[in-house]
Amino acid sequence: MADSLQNSFTLEGVLFQGPFTEQSILEAKNFQSLPDDVFLCTYPRSGTTWVQNIIIGLYFGVDKVKASGAMDVVAAFPYLELQFPGGKFGHQIAEKIPEGQQRLLKSHLPPHLAPNDIFAKKRKTIVVVRNPKDLALSFHEFYQSNPRLVKYYDCDGLESFLDRFVKGDVLCGSWWDWTKAWVSKCRENPDSMLLIHYEDLQSSYEEIVDKITDFLSLTKRTPDQLSELKEATNVEEMRTRYKPSVFSFIINKGTAERWKTEFPEGFVEKFDSLTQEVFDGDEVQQKFL
Template sequence: MYANSFKLDGVLFQGPFTKASVLAAKYMKSLPDDVFLCTYPRSGTTWVQNILIALYFGVDKVKSSSAVESIALFPLLELKTPRGKFGSQLANEIPKGQQRLLKNHSPPNLAPIDIFTKKRRTIIVVRNPKDVALSFNEFCQANPQLAKFYHCDGLEEFLALFLEGEVPRSSWWDWTKEWIAKCRANPDSILLIHYEDLHSNYSDTIDKITDFLNLTKRTTEEICELREETNVEKMRAIYEKSAVSFIVNKGENKRWQSEFPTEYIAKFDNMTKKYFENDEIIDKFV
C-alpha cells in the first residue's frame, strides 16, 4: 500500500491519505443521524469504536465481526483505500437506514464541517499525552506505512518529534486544546470523553455516552458484558488475524509512569501547562 507524507493547513498527514481524501472528508455531506468519533491517533479509537458498534448493533456484532468488517462499519473518513476510494465514499456506501458511525483523526479545521454547521453528534476522546506518545512510537515502528518515515534511535528521539508536532496529525497540544474548546462551545452536540475514565469509571462513562446519543440506558449486566467483549485482549485477538494487527496495542493506562524518561516527563508536563495554563483539565494530562 502506498504511503504519502504531506502537510495540509499546517497539519502533517502520513500514510494512506491524500489532500483530496482529507478535503473530501471535510466537505462530505452528512445525514441527521450520523455519529462522529474524533480522536488524536492512539487515544482509544478502536476501543470506543467497538463500544459504539456494540451499543448500536449489539455486542454479538462486535464478537462476530472481523477487523475488516469493523472498519467497514466505522470508516475512517480521511483515508484513501488501496482501491482508490476515499473514506467519505465508503460512508456513502453504508446501506440506507443503517446507523452511520464515522471516525476521523483531524483537528477541527479539517474535520467534517457539518459537525459544526449542522450540529452533528460527535464524541471526542482525549488521553494523557505521555501515554499517547508511548503508543504512537510503537505504532509508527510497527505500521509499515509509517515505519519508512520513522527511524528513531530509541524512544527519546520520537518523544522529541512528538513535542515538536512532527508526527501524524501534528501537535497533540494544538489538537486537544482546539477540540476541547469546541466541546465547551457545543455541549449539546459534542461530547468530551477521557480515555482514563473508561478505565476508572467505565459504567458512568457508558451512561454518559448512551445519554448523549439518546440510547437506552444499559443495565449493570449489559455494561459488564460490553466491557468484557470490547476489552483490549478481545480486540487484539480480532485484529491479530488481519493485515492491520498493529492497530491494537497494549491499551494500558498510566504506562508512562514506568516507561517515560524523567527528563521528558518534565518537558511534556511543561508543554501541557503552557497550553492549558490555569484550566482544571490539566490534572488529566500531567
C-alpha cells in the same frame, strides 16, 4: 496508485504521513452528513478502536461486537480521510452504507480540517482525549508496527521520537494543538459534542458508557449488559478478533500511566511544562499531567 498510499505532506499546518492525500482530507472535510450521523473524533492512539467497538455494541448489540474483525469495523465505522488501496476514500465507504443503517464515522482530523457538518449542522460527535505521555508511548510503537508508517520512523529510539512528538512532527501534528482545539469545540457545543477521557473510561467504564448512551439517546443498558459489553471490548478480546487481519497492529497494550516507568529522564517535565503552557491553568490540564 501504490505510491499515493505512501505520502508525507503538510496541510494547513498539520503533518500527514501514510495513506492520505490532500484530496482525501479535503473531501472528508466537505463530507455531506445525514441528520442522525454520529462522528468519533480522536487523536491517534487515544483509544479509538476501543470506543468504536463500544459504540457499535450500543447500536447493533454485543453479538455484533463479538463477531467483528478489523475489516468489519472499517465497514461499520468508516475512517473518513483515509485512502485505501485502489484509491477509494473512507468517506466513499460511508456513502455506501445502506439507507436506514446507522452511520458511524471516524476521523483523526483537527477541528479546522474536520468535517464541516460537525459544526455547521451540529452533528452528534464524541471526542476522546488521552494523557499525552501514555499516548506518545503508544504512538512510538505504532510508528514501528504500522506498515504504512514504518518508513517514516527514522528515529534513534524513544527519546528521539518523543522530541519529534513534542514538536508536532508526527502524523496529525501537535497533540497539544489538536486537543486544545477540540476541548474548546466541545465546550462551545455541549448539546452536540461529548468529551470523553480515556482514563475515565478505564477507571469508570460503566459510568462513561452510560454517559455515551444518554448522549446518543439510546436505551440504557442493564448492569449485566454493560458487563457483557465490557468483556467484549477489552483489549485481549479485541486483539484476538483483530489478530488474523492486516490491521492487527492497531491494538496495543491499552494501559494507563506506563509513562511513569518508561519515560526517559527529563521528558515528564518537558511534556508537563508544555501542557501547562498550552492549557494555561485550564482545569482540563490536570488529566494530562
